[in-house]
Amino acid sequence: MDPRAYGRYPSSSSISRPVVTKCNLLDKVISGRSEVSQFCKCGNCCMQGTVRESFCCLETGDSLSPYAANVSKVIAEHRCICDVPRIRAIVLGSEDLELFHQHSVYLKQLGGLPVCNKVSPSDPQRYLRFAAYSKLTLHFHGTLGMSNRIELPSCLVKFIRQQYPSKSGDYTGFRDAFYDE
Ligand SMILES: [Zn+2]
Ligand SMILES: [Zn+2]
Numbered sequence: 001m002d003p004r005a006y007g008r009y010p011s012s013s014s015i016s017r018p019v020v021t022k023c024n025l026l027d028k029v030i031s032g033r034s035e036v037s038q039f040c041k042c043g044n045c046c047m048q049g050t051v052r053e054s055f056c057c058l059e060t061g062d063s064l065s066p067y068a069a070n071v072s073k074v075i076a077e078h079r080c081i082c083d084v085p086r087i088r089a090i091v092l093g094s095e096d097l098e099l100f101h102q103h104s105v106y107l108k109q110l111g112g113l114p115v116c117n118k119v120s121p122s123d124p125q126r127y128l129r130f131a132a133y134s135k136l137t138l139h140f141h142g143t144l145g146m147s148n149r150i151e152l153p154s155c156l157v158k159f160i161r162q163q164y165p166s167k168s169g170d171y172t173g174f175r176d177a178f179y180d181e
Helices: 057-062 066-075 085-092 094-110 126-141 154-163
Strands: none
Touching: 057 066, 057 154, 066 126, 085 094, 085 126, 085 154, 094 126, 126 154
16 A cells, blocks of 8 residues: 555654745745735734745635635634634644544554554654644545645644644644645
């Protein structure tokens, strides 16, 4: 089995990758952003470590990308994606995220893929952030093809990190081939 088929699940890969500024969700290159006021209309975004994640949930309403339309549809009349009750429920539902993680591990084992289940003392909730990213992506877009990774808006990434922070404050940022963070 091709390991990329399970790319949405946590990966121990630490291969360095070139900086990508093309945002798959908005289907455009993001550049020239140095302050949150340049792009945020929802009031909840922050500058992210990776350029392609520095975009606002409300920008999805201006995009013609089908992935952006998926997110925009969920936002509907809300002022921010983080205000949508079922999105909040996914992020805040740590017991469901734990179960989602265990199921992901099970699927990897079933597929004969290496499973890294080590919990870093400096970042014990990392797997819960992964699970939240994966579950939200599934919620918005359904199952994606191999190596097809879609970013989450800055405000939503921030919301997830607030719930399940890294003790060190270090976050790797979005990666292309693996749904890392
Ligand atoms: Zn925003
Ligand atoms: Zn927002």
